[in-house]
């Protein structure tokens with residue numbers, strides 16, 4: 001494949017229900033129940049090999065939905081994502097099974113990615129050392145803090161060498177020392193020409209790390225360009241957005257309801 005990632009006309013529609021009974025009835029009468037909500041609408045873009053692209057947008061604009069679909073964790077309602085190789089997502093709430101221990105998660109994820117038992121024996125100690133989880137590695141992940149889950153997810157993703165790495169807010173929950181270690185690893189990936197998507201509310205990290213930016217608003221691409229261009233327009237918009245009352249902000253975010 002010439003491009004690293006091709007995203008074509010991606011739409012994700014959820015349905016919102018007022019209660020559980022509505023959700024059940026929707027199975028039988030899908031036209032009558034549930035209010036459609038578009039988390040993404042006709043999103044298209046391409047990434048070249050080695051691109052480091054930041055997704056910006058206010059809360060609820062669709063950045064995580066897009067990240068999850070690119071990683072293959074959430075199916076789109078329509079449209080498609082083509083990836084040259086394997087994509088891996090690092091996010092606080094994704095990719096790890098809460099019922100399993102940290103070690104079991106490492107083994108499961110590596111097996112799913114096609115690593116042999118001998119390869120896993122080599123990888124496992126490296127992932128454990130990177131994650132700095134100590135004896136918690138043999139505790140179920142449901143007992144982990146969000147920072148600990150992020151450490152485990154980060155450790156697994158960077159050591160399994162994906163072709164495309166998606167980092168969704170995973171740095172914001174760790175402490176500074178761990179975030180620095182992750183940023184160093186991400187720089188290493190960048191030097192090796194990997195394609196990366198980065199979601200963060202930290203404008204500073206975006207500027208430091210990304211070359212290109214995609215601004216998502218109401219589930220649609222508002223702007224694609226160099227990271228400096230996109231961030232300067234986005235920061236300009238934030239000046240107005242930040243002055244809105246909580247009600248006005250909510251009304252702005254809920255625009256996805258309009259079909």
Ligand SMILES: Nc1ncnc2c1ncn2[C@@H]1O[C@H](COP(=O)(O)OP(=O)(O)OP(=O)(O)O)[C@@H](O)[C@H]1O
Nearest residue numbers: 014015037039057058059060061062063064065066
């Ligand atoms: N499973 C779901 N069911 C219904 N709505 C959902 C679901 N997942 C996400 N959404 C909605 O889709 C919209 C986009 O959510 P998403 O998490 O992609 O936003 P985001 O840009 O990543 O926000 P944030 O900056 O707060 O992380 C939100 O309005 C959210 O409520």
